[in-house]
Amino acid sequence: MTAMEEIHSADYQRMMSYSQGMWISQVVRTVADLSVPEHLREGPRTAGEIAEAASADPHAVFRLMRACVALELVSYDAETDRFAATRLLGALRRSADGTLANWARVQAAPGHWQSWGAATEAVRAGSSRTAEVLGSPLFDYFSGNGAEGALFSAAMTDLTAAIGTEAAAVIDTAGVGVAVDVGGANGAFVHELMRRDPGVAGVVLDLPATVAGAQEEAERGGLQDRVTVTGGDFFESVPSADLYLLKFILHDWDDESGVRILRNCRSAMNPGGRICVVEMVVGETGAPGLDAALMDMNMLMVTQGRERDHAEFDTLLERAGLRRVKDTPIPSPTYPYSVIEAVARD
Ligand SMILES: C[S@@+](CC[C@H](N)C(=O)[O-])C[C@H]1O[C@@H](n2cnc3c(N)ncnc32)[C@H](O)[C@@H]1O
Numbered sequence: 435m436t437a438m439e440e441i442h443s444a445d446y447q448r449m450m451s452y453s454q455g456m457w458i459s460q461v462v463r464t465v466a467d468l469s470v471p472e473h474l475r476e477g478p479r480t481a482g483e484i485a486e487a488a489s490a491d492p493h494a495v496f497r498l499m500r501a502c503v504a505l506e507l508v509s510y511d512a513e514t515d516r517f518a519a520t521r522l523l524g525a526l527r528r529s530a531d532g533t534l535a536n537w538a539r540v541q542a543a544p545g546h547w548q549s550w551g552a553a554t555e556a557v558r559a560g561s562s563r564t565a566e567v568l569g570s571p572l573f574d575y576f577s578g579n580g581a582e583g584a585l586f587s588a589a590m591t592d593l594t595a596a597i598g599t600e601a602a603a604v605i606d607t608a609g610v611g612v613a614v615d616v617g618g619a620n621g622a623f624v625h626e627l628m629r630r631d632p633g634v635a636g637v638v639l640d641l642p643a644t645v646a647g648a649q650e651e652a653e654r655g656g657l658q659d660r661v662t663v664t665g666g667d668f669f670e671s672v673p674s675a676d677l678y679l680l681k682f683i684l685h686d687w688d689d690e691s692g693v694r695i696l697r698n699c700r701s702a703m704n705p706g707g708r709i710c711v712v713e714m715v716v717g718e719t720g721a722p723g724l725d726a727a728l729m730d731m732n733m734l735m736v737t738q739g740r741e742r743d744h745a746e747f748d749t750l751l752e753r754a755g756l757r758r759v760k761d762t763p764i765p766s767p768t769y770p771y772s773v774i775e776a777v778a779r780d
Contacts, residue, residue, distance in 0.1 A: 461501050462526070463542035466535040468495075471519060471527040474508070478516035532595035536588040543582050544568070545575055549736045556735055564736055572736050573686075577643035587619040587647050590682070594622035597766050601681070601712050602626035604762040604773050607634050609706070613677040614639055616668055616699065620651035621661060623681045623712070628657055637662045637673050668695050676704050681712035685729075686739040689750060696754030700778055709756060709776045714769040717743030725768045751776045 441449075465471070468488040473479060479487075481496035488495065499517045502508045507526075508517040526535045540546065545568060549556075552563035568575045576583030607613070607627060614637040615624035621638035628634050636657070638648040642665030652661040664673060669691070672678065678699040684692045699709050714726050730741040742750075744761070751758055751774075760775040 458505065459538075459542045461498065461505065462507075462538045464498060465502060465507060465523075466526045466538045468498075469528070470498075470502075470508075471523050471535070474517065474519040474523070475527070478511060478514065478518035480515050481517065484517065533592050536585055536592055540582065540585045540589045543585065545572055545579070545582055545586070546732070546736055550732075553735060562735055562737060571738070573641060573644070577641055580643065583644055584647055587644060590619040591622040591651065594626070594681070597712075597764050597771055598623050598626040600764045600766075601771070601773050602630055604764070605677075605710050605775070607631040607677070610634050610676045612637060612673075612675040612704075613679060614673055614675040614699075615679045615681070616672055616695065617680070617683045617686075618648065619644060621648040621663070622651065623679055624661070625652070625655050625657055627677075627679070628660055629655075634677075635660050635662070637664055637675065639664045639666050639668060639672055641665065641667065668698060670698075672698050672702050674702050674704055676707045678703065678707070678709045679712070680709065684711060684739070684747075684750065685713050685733055685741055686737040688738045688740075689753075691738065692750050693753045696750060696756060700755050703778065707778070708759075711747065711774040711776070712764075712771065713747070713774070714741055715744055715747070715761075715763075715772045715774075716741045716770065717745075726770055729769060747774055752779070755779050 468490055470484060470488065473484050473487040481499050482492045484499065485492040485495035499508060502517070503510045506520055507523045509520055510517055524530055525533070526538060527533060528535050548567045549562060549564040549572070552567050556563045565571050570578065576586055602623070605627060607630065610631070611633070612635050613624055613627055615621050616639055618624055618638040618640055621636065624636035624638060628636050638645060638661060640648065645663055645665045648663045649658070652658045652663070680695070683695065687695065696709065714729065716726050716730065726741060733739045733741060748758055755778060756776040757779045758774055758776050762773045764771040764773060
């Protein structure tokens with residue numbers, strides 16, 4: 435009989451928690467879906483009270499809350515049989531600046547979740563299986579599934595709250611009349627620039643079905659008179675402007691596609707114009723930590739893109755007739771973001 439190899443007990447624990455990681459994602463998503471942070475806002479409540487407020491089954495909500503105690507999202511008082519919000523749960527509160535509620539919900543929704551379900555096939559093939567699994571690539575899928583698409587755009591707006599102010603602060607807008615948020619979703623990033631500089635007019639370009647939320651977002655921010663919302667395709671063309679913002683765009687695409695988007699910006703750019711790419715930079719900025727490495731895997735699972743290092747960004751820019759003139763790392767608790775500025779090569 436062959437002797438069984440032993441697993442170190444620490445490794446057993448760790449591998450067990452890695453293997454069950456999806457359970458945690460779905461617990462967090464359910465908590466956000468059922469608005470548990472909102473239901474606990476006024477103070478501790480029983481599982482029955484939370485269930486009633488959330489229109490859910492009381493026994494299932496009790497089990498959900500028990501898991502949330504273990505995850506430190508809530509605490510439990512046995513005497514009153516009530517659950518109370520912890521500070522951690524506050525990260526899922528919808529009214530929190532930069533809330534992660536929409537992000538948690540969209541990560542565990544079919545577009546991402548089912549694509550990740552084909553992870554082994556994607557690694558074997560070297561590319562995302564999203565088109566097979568969902569019936570179309572992710573952004574087309576979002577166009578056809580409005581609620582999930584709107585959730586994704588809202589999550590993008592929320593993520594922008596975490597670094598948008600710092601990223602906008604390093605972009606010099608002197609002489610910029612018009613800035614285009616290329617693939618801007620709700621336009622949160624160009625809004626940041628416009629708040630800093632009242633002389634900047636913003637254009638939000640995104641797919642026609644996706645860009646619908648941008649008008650509403652501009653109105654919410656009182657910027658509607660200075661924002662033009664344009665439904666279009668950045669592979670076809672982009673509007674003329676002095677500044678192009680490409681935030682979290684190139685990482686969705688392979689090199690050929692990325693060069694095409696950049697070339698379209700370069701050829702529509704007003705004389706003296708600039709392009710600002712906001713992305714995480716892996717490699718030279720530091721070895722990618724867990725978050726960056728996993729985001730790169732996410733790109734492999736759900737898009738045709740990937741995270742890149744400086745040399746890879748420079749290659750894309752050069753192929754599009756551009757050259758990098760500035761590169762500013764942006765402090766972030768998670769990802770090694772940078773604002774990369776480029777101008778046309780003569
Ligand atoms: C990862 S999101 C980034 C959104 C936004 N720039 C931000 O950082 O919050 C990528 C965006 O590109 C848009 N997009 C995808 N394909 C596009 C196309 N062909 N033309 C215009 N926008 C597109 C998507 O709809 C989505 O809003």
